[in-house]
């Protein structure tokens with residue numbers, strides 16, 4: 001029997017899109033970009049994935065490390081890492097970046113997405129969830145970066161879109177905004 005580590009350590013459940021994606025993706029080496037204290041990384045490891053989890057917040061990574069030590073988890077490797085560097089090296093089968101891109105410097109987002117794509121092996125998957133700012137739903141939060149309509153979809157031209165939507169969602173503080181959600185599979189040459 002597996003325990004729900006997220007609730008044991010008072011963490012939120014994994015992002016619903018991560019849970020959903022796991023029904024399409026066989027366990028493989030996953031990269032969790034902007035892992036915070038590990039709600040997605042812990043879930044993925046419990047689903048049988050090997051996980052590399054990175055975040056630039058040392059205290060969040062340290063909290064995840066403490067859980068890893070406590071539970072003697074051998075399938076999650078953490079690193080304090082600034083995504084702006086865009087130098088992550090794969091190959092990964094599943095790269096996850098939920099509600100993180102919007103905190104990055106807009107000038108680096110293209111390079112970060114390119115790095116995600118280049119670090120993914122052929123047939124592997126990328127999952128991105130990120131805030132949008134559109135004329136219909138101007139973003140009510142002062143995020144440094146937001147996607148425009150269709151912008152994320154266009155960044156994945158040539159990939160198979162397993163899921164793409166720009167649905168209205170709600171932040172923890174109740175603010176409503178559009179989110180771009182993409183699950184895409186890298187083409188095999």
Ligand SMILES: C[S@@+](CC[C@H](N)C(=O)[O-])C[C@H]1O[C@@H](n2cnc3c(N)ncnc32)[C@H](O)[C@@H]1O
Nearest residue numbers: 034035036055056057082083084098099100103
């Ligand atoms: C809203 S949290 C999302 C955490 C996680 N992906 C999730 O779905 O729960 C955003 C995370 O991005 C991280 N982050 C922000 N800027 C970053 C950067 N330049 N490099 C790495 N991580 C960053 C923050 O430290 C934070 O943990």
